[in-house]
Amino acid sequence: MSFLAPPLMPEEAAARIGWFIRLRWLAAAGVLVFAVVGDRLLKLQFAIAPFILIGIFIALYNAAFMLLTHRVRPVGRWTNRFAFAQVGIDILTLTVLMHFGGGIENPFISYFLFHTIIAAILLPRYKAELQVVLASICIVILAIAEFTGLLTHHHIVGLLPVELELYNNWKFVTVALFALITTLFIAAFLAASIAQRLHQRERQLAQANEILKEQDRIKSQYVMRVAHDLAGPAAMISSCLQLVTKGLTGPIPEKALDMVQSAQRKSKFLGHLIKDLLSLSRIKAAKEIPKTEVKLQGIINQVFEDLQQRVAEKNLTLEQKFPATLPAVYGNTEAIHELFCNLVTNAVKYTLVGGQVEVTASNKGEEVLVKVQDNGVGIPAEALPHIFEEFYRADNVKVEAMEGTGLGLSIVKQILNTHGGKIWVESEQGKGTTFSFTLLVAGDTGVAGHIRKEV
Numbered sequence: 002m003s004f005l006a007p008p009l010m011p012e013e014a015a016a017r018i019g020w021f022i023r024l025r026w027l028a029a030a031g032v033l034v035f036a037v038v039g040d041r042l043l044k045l046q047f048a049i050a051p052f053i054l055i056g057i058f059i060a061l062y063n064a065a066f067m068l069l070t071h072r073v074r075p076v077g078r079w080t081n082r083f084a085f086a087q088v089g090i091d092i093l094t095l096t097v098l099m100h101f102g103g104g105i106e107n108p109f110i111s112y113f114l115f116h117t118i119i120a121a122i123l124l125p126r127y128k129a130e131l132q133v134v135l136a137s138i139c140i141v142i143l144a145i146a147e148f149t150g151l152l153t154h155h156h157i158v159g160l161l162p163v164e165l166e167l168y169n170n171w172k173f174v175t176v177a178l179f180a181l182i183t184t185l186f187i188a189a190f191l192a193a194s195i196a197q198r199l200h201q202r203e204r205q206l207a208q209a210n211e212i213l214k215e216q217d218r219i220k221s222q223y224v225m226r227v228a229h230d231l232a233g234p235a236a237m238i239s240s241c242l243q244l245v246t247k248g249l250t251g252p253i254p255e256k257a258l259d260m261v262q263s264a265q266r267k268s269k270f271l272g273h274l275i276k277d278l279l280s281l282s283r284i285k286a287a288k289e290i291p292k293t294e295v296k297l298q299g300i301i302n303q304v305f306e307d308l309q310q311r312v313a314e315k316n317l318t319l320e321q322k323f324p325a326t327l328p329a330v331y332g333n334t335e336a337i338h339e340l341f342c343n344l345v346t347n348a349v350k351y352t353l354v355g356g357q358v359e360v361t362a363s364n365k366g367e368e369v370l371v372k373v374q375d376n377g378v379g380i381p382a383e384a385l386p387h388i389f390e391e392f393y394r395a396d397n398v399k400v401e402a403m404e405g406t407g408l409g410l411s412i413v414k415q416i417l418n419t420h421g422g423k424i425w426v427e428s429e430q431g432k433g434t435t436f437s438f439t440l441l442v443a444g445d446t447g448v449a450g451h452i453r454k455e456v
């Protein structure tokens with residue numbers, strides 16, 4: 002029966018490789034510090050030059066690993082192979098370091114433990130087992146080679162009395178090897194047991210998350226059907242009421258007119274609610290939406306045109322700053338239009354008469370950053386964490402002139418989720434609000450790159 006942990010998912014392994022590389026900087030620094038402290042402070046006598054060279058060697062190959070991680074970005078099976086090679090090179094380097102530092106007599110020989118633990122956490126089962134075996138073989142060969150005189154033993158004079166010659170004492174060598182190797186295997190077993198449980202939990206959580214997502218999708222399909230069925234009758238009610246209030250069905254008493262007008266307002270709101278519900282459930286129900294290159298300039302022009310009348314009514318200044326060199330983004334034209342429409346409509350709605358709304362875009366390498374800024378009523382600090390929640394509306398906008406469904410920002414968030422984008426907000430009540438969001442640039446090689454980012 003094998004005792005080591007199951008392999009990590011490739012993404013988890015890739016993340017931990019980064020951590021492993023950071024840890025190795027410490028190891029390189031530790032070797033160099035030991036060389037200096039041992040020599041200057043502890044007045045030990047040992048082969049200092051190999052220590053410094055090995056410290057530099059570790060730093061150099063770690064830099065190479067770091068470059069490889071950033072440039073080549075090993076994926077899939079290569080992530081594991083890359084981790085395997087790193088642990089192997091570390092074990093061999095540590096063996097050489099131990100040889101120059103007193104071999105089996107060196108108290109730091111227990112540092113092989115770190116590599117077995119890291120291997121048990123990072124690598125698939127059989128590869129981790131191979132590393133534990135490799136470490137054991139290296140230690141045995143080192144001890145036997147020094148014992149038999151095949152390799153010169155390097156004393157650390159000042160640490161242990163030289164005349165003890167422990168490396169040459171077969172009883173000490175046998176017991177030390179036994180203790181060390183059993184410790185390596187037991188440590189690997191313990192690390193693997195803990196890692197195994199953690200991996201299982203992570204997988205269970207990931208599965209539960211998938212089930213929840215699927216259920217949410219089914220719920221959204223249901224909401225979509227209901228909203229779709231409600232849309233027709235609601236539109237019908239609204240136009241009938243309009244005919245009545247316009248007097249096209251004949252004169253009606255003033256009191257009745259008041260009531261019909263109020264019903265008309267509510268039916269208009271119902272229409273908005275159904276439209277937003279349809280949009281939100283459509284995005285949530287879709288597994289994937291088709292994407293292509295999208296030019297933002299055309300979209301923003303269209304949104305500004307649609308809002309012209311409301312902007313004029315409120316005497317607002319509506320401006321856009323889109324550089325001519327702005328690259329196209331990778332997305333769904335309709336969805337991105339809806340995203341801009343919701344954010345700019347909100348800015349117009351929540352800005353008081355005579356205010357200003359500005360939309361700016363800038364190129365940030367692989368992303369385009371868009372800001373929708375207004376000097377309107379702002380969002381109270383306590384409402385900020387909730388504004389992307391479905392149906393949430395802050396207290397300061399619950400007035401008739403600023404009526405809303407509380408779904409616009411949820412739609413925006415969902416659209417950005419399906420586009421690999423991020424959104425954040427800065428606001429001060431009474432001063433104004435800025436929504437910033439990012440979309441991925443569509444490049445020549447971009448499409449594949451973006452799909453990878455969205456995963």
Ligand code: ADP
Pocket residue numbers: 343347348351375377378379380388393394395396398404405406407408409410411434
């Ligand atoms: P609504 O239909 O109410 O506008 P949204 O989901 O679009 O729904 O927005 C949620 C809430 O966030 C709004 O009710 C409002 O409190 C706040 N909000 C959104 N945009 C702005 C803005 N530009 N200025 C002030 N408050 C805003």
